[in-house]
Amino acid sequence: MLSSEGYPRDVAPPSSPTLGEALRYLVTHPYELLIKQWNWKAALLSSLLRGGLYFSVNLKMGWEAAVAAMLTEWSYRAVTAGALASSTQSLRRVTPTWQGVTAVVVLIPLVSHTLEYFVHWMRGTAALNASIAASITFTVVSYAFQFFIMRENILITGPGSSSLARDFARLSRTVFGIIAAPFRVLLCALFISACLLPLVHAEPQAAPSVAPPNVLFITIDTLRADHLSSYGYHLKTSPNIDRLASEGVRYENAYTVTSRTGPSHYSMFTSRYPQEHGAKLNGYSVASNSKFLFLPQILRRFGYETGAFISAWPLTGRLTQLNRWFDTYDEELSRTYQYINSSRWAEDVTPKAISWLKERDKDDPFFLWVHYFDPHSPYDFREEFEATEPSGHPDRWAASGGRERTELIRTYDSEVRYTDHHLRSLFAALDDLEIAESTLVVLTADHGECLGEYGFRGHGSQTYENILHVPLIMRWPGTLPAGKVVTQPVSLIDMAPTIVDLTIRRSNPEEKIPSTFAGRSLAANLLEDRELLAQPIHFAAYAGQKWIAPKWISWMWLWRGELDFPLHLGRIFQGRKITWTEDEYKLRVVDLKGDPLELKPEVLDDDSTVYQKETARLARWYESTALTEGESRITETDKDALRSLGYLQ
Numbered sequence: 197m198l199s200s201e202g203y204p205r206d207v208a209p210p211s212s213p214t215l216g217e218a219l220r221y222l223v224t225h226p227y228e229l230l231i232k233q234w235n236w237k238a239a240l241l242s243s244l245l246r247g248g249l250y251f252s253v254n255l256k257m258g259w260e261a262a263v264a265a266m267l268t269e270w271s272y273r274a275v276t277a278g279a280l281a282s283s284t285q286s287l288r289r290v291t292p293t294w295q296g297v298t299a300v301v302v303l304i305p306l307v308s309h310t311l312e313y314f315v316h317w318m319r320g321t322a323a324l325n326a327s328i329a330a331s332i333t334f335t336v337v338s339y340a341f342q343f344f345i346m347r348e349n350i351l352i353t354g355p356g357s358s359s360l361a362r363d364f365a366r367l368s369r370t371v372f373g374i375i376a377a378p379f380r381v382l383l384c385a386l387f388i389s390a391c392l393l394p395l396v397h398a399e400p401q402a403a404p405s406v407a408p409p410n411v412l413f414i415t416i417d418t419l420r421a422d423h424l425s426s427y428g429y430h431l432k433t434s435p436n437i438d439r440l441a442s443e444g445v446r447y448e449n450a451y452t453v454t455s456r457t458g459p460s461h462y463s464m465f466t467s468r469y470p471q472e473h474g475a476k477l478n479g480y481s482v483a484s485n486s487k488f489l490f491l492p493q494i495l496r497r498f499g500y501e502t503g504a505f506i507s508a509w510p511l512t513g514r515l516t517q518l519n520r521w522f523d524t525y526d527e528e529l530s531r532t533y534q535y536i537n538s539s540r541w542a543e544d545v546t547p548k549a550i551s552w553l554k555e556r557d558k559d560d561p562f563f564l565w566v567h568y569f570d571p572h573s574p575y576d577f578r579e580e581f582e583a584t585e586p587s588g589h590p591d592r593w594a595a596s597g598g599r600e601r602t603e604l605i606r607t608y609d610s611e612v613r614y615t616d617h618h619l620r621s622l623f624a625a626l627d628d629l630e631i632a633e634s635t636l637v638v639l640t641a642d643h644g645e646c647l648g649e650y651g652f653r654g655h656g657s658q659t660y661e662n663i664l665h666v667p668l669i670m671r672w673p674g675t676l677p678a679g680k681v682v683t684q685p686v687s688l689i690d691m692a693p694t695i696v697d698l699t700i701r702r703s704n705p706e707e708k709i710p711s712t713f714a715g716r717s718l719a720a721n722l723l724e725d726r727e728l729l730a731q732p733i734h735f736a737a738y739a740g741q742k743w744i745a746p747k748w749i750s751w752m753w754l755w756r757g758e759l760d761f762p763l764h765l766g767r768i769f770q771g772r773k774i775t776w777t778e779d780e781y782k783l784r785v786v787d788l789k790g791d792p793l794e795l796k797p798e799v800l801d802d803d804s805t806v807y808q809k810e811t812a813r814l815a816r817w818y819e820s821t822a823l824t825e826g827e828s829r830i831t832e833t834d835k836d837a838l839r840s841l842g843y844l845q
């Protein structure tokens with residue numbers, strides 16, 4: 197049954213609603229109906245509540261966006277009230293043009309709100325999406341009902357209307373009346389701008405919010421940078437790594453912080469020096485109560501699935517405890533050397549890593565670490581992969597050291613070329629799975645190798661350039677520049693903060709991401725080409741046996757009761773490399789620009805002022821970073837395995 201005003205009696209508004217009645221109307225009546233009924237208290241309350249809802253929904257995008265959204269909602273409501281008041285009060289005299297203007301005025305917020313919702317939907321989290329979905333449903337129903345009312349020309353100006361309502365209607369009519377046709381366009385434009393305000397305000401926070409990429413983290417054991425053709429080697433040893441470099445960013449001067457497998461990987465994952473995390477030698481892990489966070493640990497906390505495929509004994513989970521931070525830790529070492537299964541080859545580990553990629557069924561991004569061991573001794577000569585083709589670069593070392601050394605290098609290069617060959621199928625798997633564009637590939641080495649230069653073979657106890665200087669390449673098509681070469685020296689402890697910045701921090705700009713990194717992030721230089729400032733690169737090599745404590749750290753010797761002081765300590769800064777060797781009381785100073793092969797070092801005694809100044813500087817650095825002792829996990833079996841790989845004498 198309809199009242200004389202055209203509304204069912206049971207929903208007709210009371211002339212002066214109480215707050216309770218107003219709230220009841222809010223539940224059962226859309227805003228536009230409340231306006232038409234001149235139920236101003238309820239309409240005002242409805243507006244306040246809706247503004248509050250918009251504020252809370254948008255708070256996720258920052259408080260500026262929330263305030264802007266609330267103001268937009270209120271301004272929209274005020275204009276709608278004016279439009280409806282104007283049209284309903286004079287509906288009998290309303291021309292089709294005015295009806296059209298009213299419809300447009302009502303339509304603009306609908307379009308802008310839908311757009312706003314859409315943008316938030318794209319950028320929002322799951323919880324926000326649910327709230328926005330509910331809001332969109334409400335809005336669509338609300339607008340559908342509003343258009344139904346307008347079409348039906350339901351006119352409420354009954355006896356319940358207050359003088360305030362009549363005044364507002366008169367004012368609205370006057371305002372709308374004085375806007376001549378040319379100004380209607382301007383009004384519309386201004387209104388659109390007001391409605392789009394939340395989008396503009398939300399931009400600074402929302403812009404970086406992108407899906408976090410997968411990370412394929414490749415470490416190639418014992419791979420010295422200068423034996424890759426992309427790093428200037430005279431033979432073509434690395435066509436696939438070279439291609440990766442041409443598609444991404446290559447760090448011309450990347451340095452490891454230490455020269456042993458386990459400690460170096462620890463430093464990469466924790467962004468800390470060995471004396472900080474405590475694992476200075478193979479067979480040691482960080483203390484179980486360590487406060488340092490690991491890269492895979494942080495990524496996993498933010499939704500990454502983590503997988504590791506390692507290829508040598510020093511990285512087994514039992515020794516390193518790194519398996520704690522990986523959902524999958526594959527350490528099936530299938531190659532036997534001196535009766536012990538202590539390593540595996542590229543052809544063993546690559547298919548397993550690819551299978552993991554293909555079989556995972558999660559939508560979460562992944563962090564996949566693949567470790568290759570082939571360029572590490574004992575070397576196998578891979579005849580099929582002998583590098584003979586010249587790369588166009590000169591041979592920096594030229595042939596020296598006789599036939600034995602030539603054979604050694606030839607064998608080492610064949611292992612490099614062999615590893616590179618298997619990397620091709622790993623990279624191809626990314627293409628096959630169509631995830632190359634969404635995967636950040638990071639390729640590096642834990643340390644290099646001395647191949648008879650300076651009369652030395654191996655890596656563990658020395659800090660020559662061919663041991664410390666490692667390749668570092670990052671590729672992320674479409675996001676990182678292709679073919680960029682960074683010449684500023686960087687340290688491997690810079691990698692973890694860079695990866696965190698490129699992945700979860702970029703995707704969760706508002707989120708606090710805990711980390712305990714000492715390195716610096718290279719992300720701003722990669723993404724925005726911001727200048728990378730020169731910073732000293734520090735390094736330390738540990739001997740793993742008793743050494744005489746130097747004068748300037750003798751107090752630490754006594755206090756700590758430990759024997760694993762660094763055998764070498766040093767820093768590279770502004771083209772100058774300074775290495776202090778503890779049992780010699782000598783300081784080696786090399787000008788890397790003039791003498792890149794370190795053939796003419798300046799050796800300073802402790803009576804030199806440069807010696808005193810530089811060792812004091814190194815001492816300050818070491819003392820401020822020597823924090824923790826690792827925990828030995830070596831058993832007799834481990835000793836045998838490590839010995840078989842040449843780790844122990």
Ligand SMILES: [Zn+2]
Pocket residue numbers: 417418456457458642643
């Ligand atoms: Zn290694």
